[in-house]
Amino acid sequence: MMKTPSICSPLFALLVIFSCSWAVSSDGYDDFIQCMSLQSNNDSSISNVVYTPNNTSYSSILNFSIQNLRFTSETTPKPLLIVTPVQESQIQPIIYCAKENGMQIRVRSGGHDYEGLSYASEVPFVILDLFNLREISVDADNKTAWVQSGSTIGELYYRISETSQTLGFPAGVCPTVGVGGHFSGGGYGALLRKYGLAADNIIDARLVDVNGRILDRKSMREDLFWAIRGGGGASFGVILAWKIQLVDVPEQVTVFTINKTLDQNATNIVHRWQYIAHKFNEDLFIGVYIRRVNSKLFFEEEAEEAEMILSPYGGRMEEISDSAIPFPHRAGNLYKIQHLVYWEQEEIEASDKYINWIRKLYSYMAPYVSRFPRAAYINYRDLDIGVNNKGNTSYAQANIWGIKYFKNNFNRLVHVKTKVDPANFFQNEQSIPSLYSWWNKNGK
Ligand SMILES: Cc1cc2nc3c(=O)[nH]c(=O)nc-3n(C[C@H](O)[C@H](O)[C@H](O)COP(=O)(O)OP(=O)(O)OC[C@H]3O[C@@H](n4cnc5c(N)ncnc54)[C@H](O)[C@@H]3O)c2cc1C
DSSP, X not given: OOOOOOTTSOBOOOOOOOOSOOOOOHXXXXXXXXXXXXXXXXXXXXXXXXXXXXXXXXXXXXXXXXXXXXXXXXXXXXXXXXXXXXXXXXXHHHHHHHHHTTOEEEEESSOOOTTOTTXXXXXXXXXXXXXXXXOXXXXXXXXXXXXXXXXXXXXXXXXXXXXXXXXXOOOOSOTTOBHHHHHHHOOOOTTHHHHOOSGGXXXXXXXXXXXXXXXXHXXXXXXXXXXXXXXXXXXXXXXXXXXXXXXXXXSOOEEEEEEEEGGGTHHHHHHHHTTTGGGSOTTEEEEEEEESOSSGGGGSGGGGGEEEEEEEOOTHHHHSOTXXXXXXXOTTOOEEEEEEEOOOOOSHHHHHHHHHHHHHHHHHTGGGSOOSSOOOOTTSOOGGGOOOOTTOOOHHHXXXXXXXXXXXXXXXXXXXXXXXXXXXXSOOTTOOOOHHHHHHHTTO
16 A cells, blocks of 8 residues: 655755765774863763763664654764763753864754754764754643753643643644744745744844854843844854743634645646635644646656645735744745655665655746745755855855745845854855854854
8 A cells, every 4th residue: 555655753864975984993982981070070960961982872863853754774973972961051062062173062952853864964063963852831821831952842741732722822833843933044934924934023032142052042142032033053062952832822823734645636726726715714723735746747756645725815925024043934825835745665765766756846847836936945945956065164065055944035045054153163065154264264
């Protein structure tokens, strides 16, 4: 029987994006561990939260939250170490020692990044996994909650519902998504048209900056607080926790899902519907799932378990200014589209075949979607739209992908980054560039 794909299940994909595996030498991490223990005043508890490749739990800790299974392959480059702090105070030494030893940090909360940026990299790196930091405290009287970054959105919804039957929070649909990455990239779900994004409803945050300081909204100042609500947290620091504004759950929420195949006239429905969807009552959430797109290109075998998910905007999304937070896709946007393909074969050839097919679908859609730029959503991470130069993140190179995610907000993100992390310590394939760091390296 054919498996029905679901966006909430791990993605069965096994593309090898990086062709070399990282050779781990014990020297790579011995200095780091020594540094950690010195920084932590020889606190023996540090050894309980550090996993080296020699540790028997290393692989299970690495793989347990990876959602895109193509990145569990042996050829995916692995971290030198995984550190899983149990207290916020253990994060400052990790940042310090990574800097001292020339290692990058990849911060992981829920592990749902589509391109695996929170747990894979070609450069020597340490995973800072926040899964032990998942405290949630709900203040129903004031309609607020503090949620630590290692929590999942499912846990958050559960804790809110334990305290109140009438309060909720407008974040994503799949319960396993982590609040660390999800909120920092925007985060949308069934309440999008009523209340906007998760990031629109954040009122405070706690973050460890590049100097190891723990800052809140007041001490980090408004620019940085603006940047981490939609600009992707990974460029700016380690977000420890968010304070969120809870919302009243509408008395009636209508979730209307059109789940069609081509034979059922799916494309015709979508073409008609796309122009009126944003005018519907904002309590209505509509999703359209299309299987087998209507073009002889797309009757290929690779399309058997593919889908496009269309999520309409409108309602509250029309009212929020496109510069209120870094997420710029507001009034004038009809809906966002997610293109998905699932497969189970592990061979690289199979992965290549499916990836090529979805690239063709993406190109095929070009005439029907936004242009100049063709916009993208950072939480649907896509390295095909551009990546930074290795080790020398230039503005011009980053602008290629940055403008697609952030439009005019990209420049402000660069400004904030240059101010708060001038040496560009927090970096990855799609991190916001620091102008200072680039000028410095290029003798400007
Ligand atoms: C099954 C599935 C369902 C999804 N459903 C939705 C949905 O309904 N709505 C939606 O909007 N999106 C959805 N997404 C996309 C999801 O929002 C993004 O992948 C999001 O970034 C995941 O956050 P995470 O913490 O789980 O991921 P991670 O992989 O842990 O992190 C993602 C990025 O954020 C950075 N990061 C994580 N935590 C922190 C932190 N504490 N401080 C600084 N940087 C941090 C990471 O380094 C990485 O760059 C879904 C993805 C999947 C795989």
